[in-house]
């Protein structure tokens with residue numbers, strides 16, 4: 001990215017969905033509390049240990065760190081996909097013990113069902129939850145609009161670009177109105193231009209629905225562009241110590257962020273130094 005990214009919401013262009021009743025009440029801006037979290041996959045060595053993190057409702061936390069330091073492990077545990085070896089995770093004071101649409105994940109590889117249309121993909125989880133048919137139809141249209149794909153409901157995933165498929169994946173998760181949105185390197189497979197667009201759209205989606213987000217990325221620039229705070233993780237089995245939080249860097253840049261600005265670049269350098277310091281140690 002070499003230019004200033006302007007914040008724009010795809011919903012603004014399309015007129016956007018009606019305001020969310022749930023978000024108005026703050027019901028899907030979950031607070032996350034991770035306490036002394038540890039994970040051992042082999043019951044001998046800890047892949048990650050001693051992780052403490054409190055995420056405020058509506059906050060976007062980016063997690064960066066060298067490969068193998070445990071970023072995805074933390075995220076999968078918050079999602080309820082992995083058993084917790086020690087410590088605890090609570091979302092709005094409820095312990096996380098299993099997967100739930102309340103803490104849903106968007107992965108790098110979209111994970112759409114190829115045999116279902118775009119609209120059917122978005123509706124899938126809502127049908128499983130047996131929501132009334134009219135509500136399913138309304139939410140599907142609303143969240144496809146939110147990601148700028150209101151006219152693509154009858155297309156199949158293979159007819160869409162990678163960026164459009166990832167938008168569908170985001171709409172599918174948001175349609176469940178999760179308390180927490182978990183994103184594991186969601187834009188990692190996209191070309192640079194599409195990645196910038198999706199980053200901007202995520203900023204717009206946050207402004208619109210305000211959900212709490214944990215976002216893993218290998219791009220420090222992406223982390224500084226999107227996050228309220230950047231969590232730098234270090235260590236990991238390959239480094240002979242459990243993965244852990246090295247530092248938490250607040251990003252006090254306001255909502256409009258200029259990737260060429262001096263303050264932005266300084267934060268990038270500081271975080272890069274923290275990540276680098278932990279990989280060469």
Ligand SMILES: Nc1ncnc2c1ncn2[C@@H]1O[C@H](COP(=O)(O)OP(=O)(O)OP(=O)(O)O)[C@@H](O)[C@H]1O
Nearest residue numbers: 041047066067068069070071072073074236237238
């Ligand atoms: N299912 C598993 N079984 C055994 N070990 C695992 C499993 N999943 C992850 N690990 C190990 O746990 C450690 C942390 O992995 P994790 O995927 O959380 O790291 P990461 O920081 O997300 O890495 P990357 O940036 O490469 O995705 C690694 O040493 C990895 O080999």
